[in-house]
Amino acid sequence: MKNLPFYQAHGSEIELFERAWRNHLPLLIKGPTGCGKTRFVAYMAAKLNLPLYTVACHDDLTAADLVGRHLIVDGQTVWSDGPLTRAVREGGICYLDEVVEARKDTTVVLHPLADDRRILPIDRTGEQLAAPPNFMLVVSYNPGYQNFLKGMKPSTRQRFISLAFDFPPAHEEELILTGETGIDAMTAKRLVSIANAFRALRDHDLEEVASTRLLIYAATLIKDGCEPTLACRVSLVETLTDDQETAVALREVIDATFGK
Amino acid sequence: MEEYVGELWHKLVTRAADRQHLEATVRLEDISKTAAIFFRALGGDAGLSLSAAPSTRHGARRRWMDRLATSGERVELSWRDGETLRLPERISLFDQRALNRDLYLWLVALSAATVDNSLPWILRNQSATQITLERFPGLTPRYYQLVEAFLPLRPNPADLPPAEAAQEMAIRKALQYPGKVATLPPSKIPFHPVPLWMHPTPPVSLPSLVNSNDGAPERDQTDNPNTAKSRRKHAADRTDMPDGKDGFLMMFRAESLFSWTEYIKVNRPQDEEDDLESAAQAAEDMDSMTVARDSETSAAKLRFDLDLPPAGEDDAPLGDGISLPEWDYKKQFLQPDYCRLQEVVSQQSAPCELPSQLRQTAKRLRSQFQALAPTRTWLKGQQEGEEIDLDAWVRQKADLLSGQHSDHRGMYRAQINQQRDLACLLLADLSLSTDAYASNHARVIDVIRDSLFLFSEALSATGDSFAMYGFSSLKRGNVRFNYLKSFSEQYDSHVRGRIQAIKPGYYTRMGAAIRHATTLLSAQPQRQRLLLILTDGKPNDLDRYEGRYGIEDTRMALHEARQLGLRPFCVTIDSEANEYLPHLFGAGGFAVIRKPEDLPKELPLLYAQMTR
Numbered sequence: 001m002k003n004l005p006f007y008q009a010h011g012s013e014i015e016l017f018e019r020a021w022r023n024h025l026p027l028l029i030k031g032p033t034g035c036g037k038t039r040f041v042a043y044m045a046a047k048l049n050l051p052l053y054t055v056a057c058h059d060d061l062t063a064a065d066l067v068g069r070h071l072i073v074d075g076q077t078v079w080s081d082g083p084l085t086r087a088v089r090e091g092g093i094c095y096l097d098e099v100v101e102a103r104k105d106t107t108v109v110l111h112p113l114a115d116d117r118r119i120l121p122i123d124r125t126g127e128q129l130a131a132p133p134n135f136m137l138v139v140s141y142n143p144g145y146q147n148f149l150k151g152m153k154p155s156t157r158q159r160f161i162s163l164a165f166d167f168p169p170a171h172e173e174e175l176i177l178t179g180e181t182g183i184d185a186m187t188a189k190r191l192v193s194i195a196n197a198f199r200a201l202r203d204h205d206l207e208e209v210a211s212t213r214l215l216i217y218a219a220t221l222i223k224d225g226c227e228p229t230l231a232c233r234v235s236l237v238e239t240l241t242d243d244q245e246t247a248v249a250l251r252e253v254i255d256a257t258f259g260k
Numbered sequence: 261m262e263e264y265v266g267e268l269w270h271k272l273v274t275r276a277a278d279r280q281h282l283e284a285t286v287r288l289e290d291i292s293k294t295a296a297i298f299f300r301a302l303g304g305d306a307g308l309s310l311s312a313a314p315s316t317r318h319g320a321r322r323r324w325m326d327r328l329a330t331s332g333e334r335v336e337l338s339w340r341d342g343e344t345l346r347l348p349e350r351i352s353l354f355d356q357r358a359l360n361r362d363l364y365l366w367l368v369a370l371s372a373a374t375v376d377n378s379l380p381w382i383l384r385n386q387s388a389t390q391i392t393l394e395r396f397p398g399l400t401p402r403y404y405q406l407v408e409a410f411l412p413l414r415p416n417p418a419d420l421p422p423a424e425a426a427q428e429m430a431i432r433k434a435l436q437y438p439g440k441v442a443t444l445p446p447s448k449i450p451f452h453p454v455p456l457w458m459h460p461t462p463p464v465s466l467p468s469l470v471n472s473n474d475g476a477p478e479r480d481q482t483d484n485p486n487t488a489k490s491r492r493k494h495a496a497d498r499t500d501m502p503d504g505k506d507g508f509l510m511m512f513r514a515e516s517l518f519s520w521t522e523y524i525k526v527n528r529p530q531d532e533e534d535d536l537e538s539a540a541q542a543a544e545d546m547d548s549m550t551v552a553r554d555s556e557t558s559a560a561k562l563r564f565d566l567d568l569p570p571a572g573e574d575d576a577p578l579g580d581g582i583s584l585p586e587w588d589y590k591k592q593f594l595q596p597d598y599c600r601l602q603e604v605v606s607q608q609s610a611p612c613e614l615p616s617q618l619r620q621t622a623k624r625l626r627s628q629f630q631a632l633a634p635t636r637t638w639l640k641g642q643q644e645g646e647e648i649d650l651d652a653w654v655r656q657k658a659d660l661l662s663g664q665h666s667d668h669r670g671m672y673r674a675q676i677n678q679q680r681d682l683a684c685l686l687l688a689d690l691s692l693s694t695d696a697y698a699s700n701h702a703r704v705i706d707v708i709r710d711s712l713f714l715f716s717e718a719l720s721a722t723g724d725s726f727a728m729y730g731f732s733s734l735k736r737g738n739v740r741f742n743y744l745k746s747f748s749e750q751y752d753s754h755v756r757g758r759i760q761a762i763k764p765g766y767y768t769r770m771g772a773a774i775r776h777a778t779t780l781l782s783a784q785p786q787r788q789r790l791l792l793i794l795t796d797g798k799p800n801d802l803d804r805y806e807g808r809y810g811i812e813d814t815r816m817a818l819h820e821a822r823q824l825g826l827r828p829f830c831v832t833i834d835s836e837a838n839e840y841l842p843h844l845f846g847a848g849g850f851a852v853i854r855k856p857e858d859l860p861k862e863l864p865l866l867y868a869q870m871t872r
Binding site for chain 2: 062259
């Protein structure tokens with residue numbers, strides 16, 4: 001078995017993932033950015049000893065990018081599998097990160113794969129691939145995103161079982177920081193307290209709040225010997241806001257926690 | 261001559277007695293945004309607004325020179341109530357700017373701590389200090405720095421009579437060792453104010469007796485929590501407005517009458533004492549007075565009688581009224597069937613063309629917005645794409661075979677797919693405040709009218725489905741919802757006629773209007789639904805729909821809209837909107853147009869940005 005990446009569970013998500021995998025159910029993970037969705041999938045892939053095919057979805061991602069396309073090689077057309085097709089052929093977890101970012105027509109190719117048929121028809125080659133038992137489809141998205149023109153079609157959503165992720169409770173987040181970076185418990189406690197102070201500003205002064213990932217960045221810098229208030233400033237304040245006055249207020253919160 | 265000498269004398273003694281450090285002054289307005297965010301980050305109630313506290317007579321012993329100069333007897337105390345966090349307008353207690361600024365932040369941090377309000381004042385402040393220092397240990401050195409700088413400014417216990425000295429000692433100890441003082445010894449004369457602590461809430465309005473148990477300084481005037489500085493400013497703004505065309509009774513300076521009501525409520529004995537002070541001081545006091553609770557109804561009635569707008573007769577009702585609920589944040593309860601909303605349509609409107617001064621802009625906007633209209637096209641000769649571009653391939657092959665130079669052009673076809681599946685409902689505030697002048701030659705209502713015209717021009721070019729309504733209200737039983745254009749209707753001369761006929765109405769009961777707009781918009785089949793609200797100020801109406809009540813009801817209505825999958829967005833020309841709009845719409849949910857006359861051009865562009 002491969003080395004497991006660090007993952008701090010905060011509920012029954014590991015057990016649920018395994019159940020979904022055993023029963024061939026596709027899984028949707030939703031939660032704010034940097035709360036551990038991708039790490040969770042990586043952890044589960046390692047735990048179940050499965051290959052992981054990750055696709056970071058973007059605005060221009062089309063069905064062809066997922067399924068595959070014809071390429072011209074030496075005067076011939078050659079079919080080239082996309083990551084989704086490769087995962088279906090070889091088995092493993094196909095993880096579509098931020099799936100709502102992809103174009104709307106893209107997700108429709110997932111439909112026959114995500115219900116009980118578990119097939120991937122490739123209309124360009126006339127093939128119809130049946131997914132092997134160890135194939136699993138996992139998608140994730142961030143429901144709080146500002147891009148309100150995008151959302152998932154209900155017909156797509158209702159093919160998945162859904163896990164909601166959020167930032168973990170304070171003591172668990174502290175464990176994540178110490179586990180991931182090896183900083184001392186006191187510093188971890190202070191970082192989490194800053195993050196929770198910033199999270200209180202969600203939807204009011206800040207559009208996005210401090211993620212666990214950003215806290216890990218800050219903790220990493222501190223562990224490397226960076227002065228704590230400076231580490232917080234570059235990894236939290238300047239990342240979260242461009243507004244000068246808001247930045248001053250956020251720095252005050254950091255000073256109030258770590259001291260001037 | 262006498263006056264001149266008197267003035268000199270006053271200046272002389274005031275300066276001698278003034279222990280404040282003006283050169284190190286920090287003003288609330290300089291740090292208000294920082295302070296507000298700091299407050300919320302530390303766990304303070306996001307619904308509170310921040311405002312300057314009026315000064316208060318503290319009644320403590322003053323130095324001889326202070327008494328001579330009649331200065332030093334007033335202090336601006338900090339306190340919070342259900343709506344507002346009040347901080348001193350300026351702090352110049354210490355000779356270093358940094359310390360004065362730290363004091364502001366300390367007060368903010370202290371007020372964000374939740375403490376048991378039933379505790380006596382001295383215990384409550386000690387407990388809040390302990391909680392704050394525990395949660396934010398980084399504040400500890402700064403707090404003790406403040407205490408250290410502050411103690412020498414307090415009267416020396418050795419110079420005070422025994423009872424006062426005991427009290428003073430207790431306060432000093434409580435500051436230095438928070439949590440160690442259990443009670444405040446009684447004394448006939450109130451102690452020197454403690455600017456490092458919060459005043460008990462709400463400020464007590466009894467004018468005379470010193471309550472030795474609580475021991476906090478007393479307020480000398482009736483004060484209503486609503487007297488926020490911003491509101492005073494608003495009143496002044498409205499007084500400034502020039503008389504409008506339909507200068508009827510309602511254009512009458514209602515505020516001046518309002519202030520007479522206030523004036524009657526002045527506490528006479530206190531007023532006489534005020535005669536000793538300068539006129540400016542008196543004026544400042546006047547500003548901070550409001551109607552006492554019991555006379556609020558009469559004040560409201562007064563405004564009601566004056567504000568009968570002439571436009572009411574011109575509108576015909578459409579269908580039966582609609583009952584809508586309203587959120588009471590104090591009870592945390594959605595009161596069912598609390599408001600009555602009536603859709604109305606103007607009878608005065610006649611079909612018309614676009615006003616000539618807008619035609620140029622409209623033409624430009626139309627051509628810009630046509631680019632947003634949905635298209636679905638294949639691009640040829642791309643380096644990447646879903647399909648092979650056979651034409652390009654064949655051409656390249658042929659070129660190669662015939663020995664011609666072949667440039668490496670792309671041989672794939674890519675599809676550009678811009679689908680717009682969008683419905684937008686524009687809700688325009690048509691309250692009386694839109695009668696004010698926005699610039700030298702246009703009233704707010706004119707700006708809104710032009711905006712509606714250009715918005716319709718732009719949207720009809722995109723093909724997006726849209727509707728437009730206006731709203732105003734007069735108490736909960738009479739919320740008017742002006743029909744301008746429905747979703748199913750084409751944008752034509754009849755719509756233009758209705759836009760042309762909009763008039764300033766009554767007040768701004770935003771919650772009810774948003775709820776009805778939500779019903780209309782959520783019935784649309786489009787997947788993306790944008791609720792665009794165009795306004796010039798806070799929600800307000802006569803029957804308690806102002807201040808936090810109105811804000812919270814609006815917030816709840818917006819929350820309901822979001823739950824139904826709508827996206828609310830607010831465009832405002834209120835320059836003070838940053839104080840309350842983040843609470844309602846979130847940081848990215850609104851736009852403030854600094855110059856109202858830019859609104860007609862900005863609005864369609866904002867729409868384009870949001871929906872691109």
